[in-house]
Amino acid sequence: MIDPVTLAVLKGRLEQIADEMDATLFRSAFNPIIAEAHDASHGIYDATTGKTLVQGKSGLPVFVGAMAFAVKAVIDKAAKDDDLADGDVYVFNDPYDGGTHLSDFKLVRPYYRNGALYCYLASVGHWHDVGGNVPGNYNPEATECFQEGMLIPPVKLFEAGNFRQDIVDIMQANSRQPISLYGDLNGQINALELGERRLTALLDEYGDGTVRQAFLELQSRAAQLMRMNIAELPDGTYCCDDWLDNDGIIDAPLKIALDLTISGETMTLDFSRSSPACAGPVNIALSTAVASVYVAIKHIFNDVPANSGVLDPIDIIIPDDTLLSVKAPKPVGGYTETILRLIDVVFGAMAKVAPERSNASAYGTINALSLAGYRRDGRRWVMFSFFGGGHGGHPAGDGLNHGNAPISTATIPPIEILESAYPMFFSKWALRPDSGGPGRHRGGLGAIYEIELLEENADVFLFGERGRYAPKGVVGGSEGALNQFSYQQDDGYHQPPMASKMVGIRIKKGQHLLLQTPGGGGYGASTERQPEAVLRDVRLGYVSRDAAQRDYGVVIDDNGTVDQARTTKLRATRTQ
């Protein structure tokens, strides 16, 4: 068996290889979704199962789980064709086998050592445009994946080291951004080559057998650690249901339901009560669902290492007929909204079994907003960004104001960069008072973004959620505010019929868009919040005086101090 010291050393060395692959792609990528938002990931995967052995720390969290499926898809394809060779690199974006959505292109490279397959290296990155009906590929009206973009199954981009330009030609011909595509593809190839060099150096130094043992040992320790974590939780079944507003096609809510069972050292997550597959693009593939369970578990048990061992003691039940396990050609472009909800129900159920480890729901929607038009000189412009919201209250304190989504580590572009690039400007970019879910620990605040158009006209697209079902509180905490979007027309402000989803509404110069994003849910009963903490929230303008009384039972008098007597009385009526 490998000695514990070498194991600790190798763990750091292996993680550094994956981290360096991430950094290489971030620096050289042409498209800001990878370069700035870090919508990419790299790792090392098992030669026979495709399971995640090592994953970089800086890549997109949701890919950590999804990539194992992508590598397995390549393993199955190579087995079927029986032609895997040293120097091959597969490329594909099939979301049904490889997870997530069509924008994410995966490159998978078998790594050979002395003529034998040793492991796989893989890279995934979100490309700028992969065809389909809508530039940027967020199409809320898609009913088939063919409206969302090109679909490439696993094919050899390199055949025993020979680059297949024809494959690249096909992909470039199907994109509105062929140069960006070519740049990102090259960045991913570079990252894989770098990973191969670094891994070879490590194997030369420590020996193939020792490193293989380290892989096995790291998996089994992650599994062991996870078992210990689960064993500490009381046995039982804990349920949590939450809803998506609609699928963008039919305005009916969709249920994401979880029955979480703890039994000794194992945990079962049963999503059988969830809604069936839907017409619009908020379906997800099974691989995506499993990957998002992994994200939720890693957020709660963040001491376990990032490898597939974490999921060993966890059973996931997702029947084929739910919206969480669809097959081609069901549309999956809005997968972010569904996995955010799936993560929310895991938090919600975990809060019932382990309130000291869990947090309330975060804002729970990506709010992909784009604004597109033509300039006076005829040039086309497309502004596209995701927006932030509040994080959930948690055992240690209030939720973070204006954070990024739990599935991502992306930052938002600066106001001044957006304004210098596009003919629009923000008339407001602020925290949204009263949006944090009331609780002993308040949910973090969402934001208010208001945009005014400077060009003659533009078309607006939005892909968001939480317009009808607010982020939930836990342990007695209350809901955060709903997502609210409105757009100005000649006769005043309107809201999209699908709440937070709309396609191609035209606005004119001087007209405004107003996006108000949800805050996080609260943690613990709001009547348990210290009146002084509520007073501070009122002084800082996080909570209005009315809301302090309504939501917290704290009465603040005209001098700006807590009216202790009325507060005590009011709270007494609330807790009865």
Place this chain on the structure above:
Amino acid sequence: MNDQSKYVVGVDVGGTFTDVFFLDEKTGLCEVAKVPSTRPDQSLGFIEGIRTGVKDFSLLSTVVHGTTVGTNALLERKGAVTGIITTEGFRDVLEMRRRDRPTTWGLWGQFEPVVPRNMRLEVPERTLADGTIYTAVNPDDVKIAARQLLDAGAESVCVVFINAFANFTNENIAIKAVRDVWPNEHVVASTEILPEIREFERTSTATLNAYLQPPIGNYLQRLESALEEGGFNGQVLIVQSNGGVMSVDVARRLPVRTALSGPAAGVIASAYIASVAGFPNVITCDMGGTSFDVSLVADGVSALSAQTSIDFGMVVRTPMIEITTIGAGGGSIAWVDRGGLLQIGPESAGSEPGPVCYGLGNNRPTVTDANLVLGRINADRPIGGKLDRLDVAAAKVAIENHVGIPLKLGTLDAAEAIVRVANSRMAGAIRLVSIERGHNPNEFAAMPFGGGGALHAGALLKEVGLKSALVPRYPGVTSALGCTIADMRHDFVQTVNAMLDSMDIADLQSHMTEMAADGSKLLNDADVKFADLNTQFELDMSYVGQTHTVDVALPIKIQNGTLTVTRDIIHDAFVARYGQVYGRPLQGIAIRVLNLRVSVIGRRAKFDLELLAPKAGGTIASAQLGDRDVWVDGSWHVATLYQRLVLPIGAEIAGPALLEQPDTTIFIEPDLCGTVDKFGNLVITRSQET
């Protein structure tokens, strides 16, 4: 300058000790002093440290200071009560950050901005990205806001308007209005600090500057008064995060530039010592109680980064020596996690209570405890002089209980495991700044400074594949020494944001001339003698559509106060630099110029490092102190013990050996060998290569 003045003094105030380096300008002789740092008022230790060397302050010509007062005020949120006046609709920019979170995994992050929401006021005004004034500012609105902040107890204030980088007009009008009513000088305009695009980074930097002005100003005032009371009438200079020095007046105005003042001085000294010793490529390693800091010096020049985060959400955007920090210092605690993996840090015992062997109450083993048990530290001669001896037995018990038993290792094997894992983490940090940035480690030497690094330098050399390790003669006072040799440097930035093909080159040229003139004036006003003056011009450029820019140095010289720049010069410089960074330049895509950066550098005279060299007459035999058993690779070895400072030039010491000196211990591992060079540095290499 007073005829009697003859000392240049460098003072580095660290968390535990205040180090002072005295250079006698007439004789060229050097002295060092080390006194305990004083908190909360660092100026007491500062004055005490100087007094141990020179009683009569009228003999001091220049005092150069590396300070952590700014860093501590930021980390501990102990700056002034500060207000912000900003564009209507945008008062939350400071708090909303760039929509990030502190950790990838776990959603329990929190953030407390240094200026609370009720101290951030808005006034109607708006400039668009192209510089158009969309709404003019009314100075009366600004005055009302300023008075409101004063009433609420603000001592300093920052005015920051959206897109002010593109047109200063509204911000200038507002800042004048604030100054009309503000009772002190602590009024900061964002464009005075950082006229650069990106509102959050500009807001954060300018706000932190306002937040630091009162405490840094007061501190510098106390220093100057105390020095003057002692008869001082020379120059005080402050080390900036970029490794250059500035005058006290500039430091009072731009205190945010001291955010990394302390560590920067050490890197500057290391770069100089190493270059003179024939090692232009080094990786400096500063091992303290809680952290290990590395920084890369290539061709004698320190790597700079454009911005850094002092803490989550606390962004300072000004050029800084690029320092990578990991939580693995001498006080870092070794523990076995629930999955059975040996971990080092990030929790640290610090210097209070410190390692187990200090006997001050900590019972969890640290890296220092492991070094002690392995025989690498002398239990009877603790560094720093606070303790009489170290408790080896207690360290052994702690290692056995917390690491040995869980991992089923003997105590010595467990101690060695702690050192090995700590070394591998430090090696990871070195790989990060070298291999990952495209540098070949074969061409670099590790240069430890501070108290702890020299014990680990040999292991790091082997683990990363470095050429050698270079231990300076006085590792413990490197930062103080660095203060005395740092150049004066000022950096300026202005956002341009124009297409290369269509931009107004004459306008750029006049900007460059103006910024260079402003810089020269700052240098001249400082009343410091310079060996020469140098101005560097750089543009941040990219192809249109890219978000990351490359830094393009322009090959332009100032002659008689004028300079000439052309579109071709810029284009060629960009294409060359782009090729260097990314490979092939791209065809047919327009080129964008985002920012203009100008640096003015006044080179200060350097002293002759041979002055630090061992005195003639010492011999290896006279330096020898006996021997001590050290545990290496699973067995005991007999290491020869030397007084490092007595070893003569040219001495060759084969490992295993321990070299002791007041501020550090050097460990030469069994397969390594050390040589004393003519400056008194110790060069450690692999034995077969010497």
